[in-house]
Amino acid sequence: MTRLDPAALRAGTPGMRYARHFNAAGSALPSAAVLETVIEHLRLEATIGGYEAAEVARERHEQVYALAARLVGGTADDIALTESATVAWHAAMDAVPFAPGDRILASASSYVSSAIHLFRLRETYGVIIEVLPCAPDGTVDLEALEKALRAPVRLVTIAHVPTSSGLVEPVAEVAALANAAGVPLLLDAVQSLGQLPVDLAALGVDLAVGTGRKFLRGPRGTGLLYASPRIRELLRPARPDVRGAVWSSPDGYRVKDGARRFETWETAHALRLGLGTALREALDPGVDAIHSYTAGLAGRLKDALATVPGVTLTDPPAAGGAIVTFVVDREEPADTVRRLRAAGVHVTSVPDHHGRWDLGRRGLRSVVRASVHVYNDESDVSALTAALGRSGSAPAFVPSGSRADVIVVGAGVHGGAASWHLARRGASVIQLERFADGHHQGSSHGHIRMIRRAYPNPVWDELVDHAYLAWSELSEAAGETLLTTTGGLYARPAADGTPGLRGPACETVDAARAAQIFPGLRLGDEFTAVYDPAAGVLDAAAAMRALRSLAVAAGADRRTGVRVLGWEPDGDGVTVRTPDGVLRADRLVVAAGPWTGALVPSLRDLLRVVRIVNIHVGASDVARVSAPALGPFSVDVPGVGLLYGLPAFDGAALKIGLDHGPADDPDRPQTPVTAAEAAELLVLARRFLPAADGDVVDSVSCRYTMAPRNRFAVGALPDVPQVLVAAACSGHGFKFGPAIGAALADLALGKQRPDLDFLAPGALGTAP
Known part of the structure; x- marks a missing residue:
């Protein structure tokens, strides 16, 4: 387990400069890297087009599946990427072949959207919904579950962590009972992914849904569905499209293997790439390390809240992890949220209609929910408790x-x-x-x-x-x-009488000597060059x-x-x-x-801003355009300008460009190298670099800011x-x-x- 560096994580989270954020269970603050990933891909789409940008990012997009699989303990084939956890839930549940009288066992911790969909399934198919009773610690009563499973059950569903408290359900024990009865388990992991270690395959979970925006710190509009190989054999998507199915004959189709059968074609690629960055950032230290830090900090928050007059903690005994809930005497939770927000402390309230089976059972109309993450520290805990202890309006938050x-x-x-x-x-x-x-x-x-x-x-x-x-x-x-x-050669016409380059240990050489130094560069006798061994x-x-x-x-x-x-x-x-x-x-x-x-x-x-373009040219024999056969060079070409280049290096092909270009407006997005620009450079490559016999394999444009x-x-x-x-x-x-x-x-x-x-x-x- 890697030790976290909360100070660095805080510094890399732009939102922490503007408020004390305790709403990771709602929508956590993304890192600067996640934000940059999303923006960069959107900019690429605007520059070259959505389909073209998708091609460029294809490999990184594929890696998101592997990263998600590492997080939940599955394989990339087990993962479908969705727009939200609710979309993932619907995709899974709508694929189950329900029949009238089928029993669905649901935990009291179930989320509002899940419960509403269960009611809809009851209306549509006539299924029977049974809410499982709770043990004294607030978790699913395992004895009651075992008893309920003695009769036929179509599905068991529980929320790992509910929206209304820090309760942590005993997933391993529930999964063991469901597996023993041969009943699929659907796990709502929305509030647990990213803050609690989860290994779905090892647990024997068949279906699980999660979101990117909460403890994973990904963008809003991202989610995932885990579907085990066993359950995929039993489920067919209710609304397949070209992403998850193949039009295999004039009057038929076949569903693709793997969980992607539940996806649809159109999606926000930038957001999914941002999710990939967030997943890497979670996997880098490991969820064990994240859990250790956030659970410890949440524990200290509970201890601090217990000392504030008028504050009552509302979490059940089986609570743990990063979520803390409470109420303030004689103050509606929504009012507490507004008062704290005015002080620059962001929490949220959860009303009973978002968790009636839980909050209603416990006689709570609403609670304040504070959820910590890796970017929080002790100063945030102090700020929250201090703001709670103030009466009336709190002073405005001064951004750090x-x-x-x-x-x-x-x-x-x-x-x-x-x-x-x-x-x-x-x-x-x-x-x-x-x-x-x-x-x-x-x-x-x-x-x-x-x-x-x-x-x-x-x-x-x-x-x-x-x-x-x-x-x-x-x-x-x-x-x-x-x-x-590598050494470098810098050539100019021999007949040019103006001073050229010079420098320590540099020497002037003719075209014949230049060819000995860099066989990959072809200069005619009309050129002389300066050799710089330190280049x-x-x-x-x-x-x-x-x-x-x-x-x-x-x-x-x-x-x-x-x-x-x-x-x-x-x-x-x-x-x-x-x-x-x-x-x-x-x-x-x-x-x-x-x-x-x-x-x-x-x-x-x-100052004058100009556009500069470069191309990378392939070679059938890369050694002839790599060091020592070629190093950095420039050639002052009469009537053309200064051609410069660098050898093939570290997997990149030979690079060349011209040291001049047209005026450019930096407030307009940079545009790709045109075919005409690339063709001009390719002609020069053929002239001076005989081994550069391949095509243009890459190109890049940039801006020079020129001064007198x-x-x-x-x-x-x-x-x-x-x-x-x-x-x-x-x-x-x-x-x-x-x-x-x-x-x-x-x-x-x-x-x-x-x-x-x-x-x-x-x-x-x-x-x-």
Whole structure:
């Protein structure tokens, strides 16, 4: 069992910044990763189309079934994904061949929607519904169940945990009795999946329903149905469609094997992918660890509530897990909910008509339900009990995390590195990113980038040295190699008299020598090249993942999907406006890539956003386009522009692109590489890379933010020194990412960096 890190889980849950959330049993707060998964797929659908996006995500969609099966102790064939637990319940129950007089045994813990459907089945088929009596501890009376099973029974159904309390039914014992009698058991696991360990196959449960929105922390609109192989042989879906059946002859169909026979074709793919992310997050520490933490915290909540005057706990003796129910003297539960919500504490009330067989039996008209999860901690318990103890209106909740030492805008390589360096030095950091992690709208996505020491102007040499050291430091912190040295060749027409690249240990070579260095690159005699033995390939995707995880681990408060509306100086600090509210900090770092001009008006006229496209080209002999036969390269092609490329690396095919492109609007979604754009690059690949004889196997578009003379702007704004920028990377900024992040941290924390004076924002457009 893995030990949970509640602080990290809390930091990764955006909703915990705005309230104390005790409603996991209603609709738990999703993590930032779940939110990003959903948004990213919706964006992909809007960009390339729903069917096309489904093809891209097919493997991840399939993995959701396997993940759900791991959670419940079955196989992927046992799982059907549905829009809700109620849809799953209906699909299962409507497939049972009920006949008049069939007996259904139901626990008093049954949910309202289940009970209503049972009544409908009684109206339709004439079945008999028998509500099982309860033992003194509130659970199903097992002796009464055993006795009831002596006569023919069509189905037994119980709720593992009801909606109206923290009761935990003895599923193993109920399943054993049902199995011994040869009667199927349908388990309502809606309130247990994600907070209680469940192994349906081992228990002998035939059918089970669950939802994504509760303790699994998945999106609303997701659910699942578990159907064992044994029960699937007996059930046929009442409303089959193309998802679960095959039109096998002109006048007939056959039902597919497995539980997917209960699904329908159309569904929200983005939500199901979000459910997959939520399932991974639950399985990572394990439900045992989640149960241990949440049950312990719920126990402490019970103890704390017992000390509040006028509060009465209402859970039966067999309660356990993450749910606690109570009432307040002389106050309707709905009023208690409103009062607590005004104090920023979110609970809910359960009326008796949502659980008449339970609450009615116990003489309760309604209860307040508080349910904890992994993002809750002792401070939430204290806040809840303190708010309950106040009379009258409680003071408004002040969102946590509205103040930091530094706010970083942007989560590209520079913003990510700045956040990590700042947080690891002890600064409180709020990082704001307008898109989901892994988006393709800016300049830091993609698998690989190049790094080189060769630069046209010696003024860059010291920063290049810092870059290599910074990549080594990041690799060590990440525990993986992020820079692979291959050497690089950078070619230009021999007749061109203007200065080219130069740098430490670099040498100028002719086309013949270039062919010896990189046999995979074909240069004519009209070219000369600079060989840089220190050049190499950066694993950009791994670097971005590392920066995100390292920043969070160091304490950075990362907030994705948050757009910055504007900022203003606030004394010696800064106020930042977002749709979620106002944030304040001593320093602001703007590393917003193509959106920098919109956020920093003084730079707007100096920055130009352009569209850049890259293609990956296959090769029949991959070794000829991989290191050492090929490394990073560029060729200044007369009449065309600067062609650049990277070798096949870590499973990705050879990558090439042109270092120029048309103007682009960053406020419009990035569009895929067109056939014409890919064809232009493929012609160049055939010319300079003879071994690149395959088709275009992948493509990606991105945005460069260009500045005069391809310079950067790194440092404080002249008129607002508490605001720092890292902007206008001009197509060659990724290689400096960790070094610029460290520099921004230095500057934000008061350390001078005279080595960066040549990149001062005030000099952009004027410096030589």
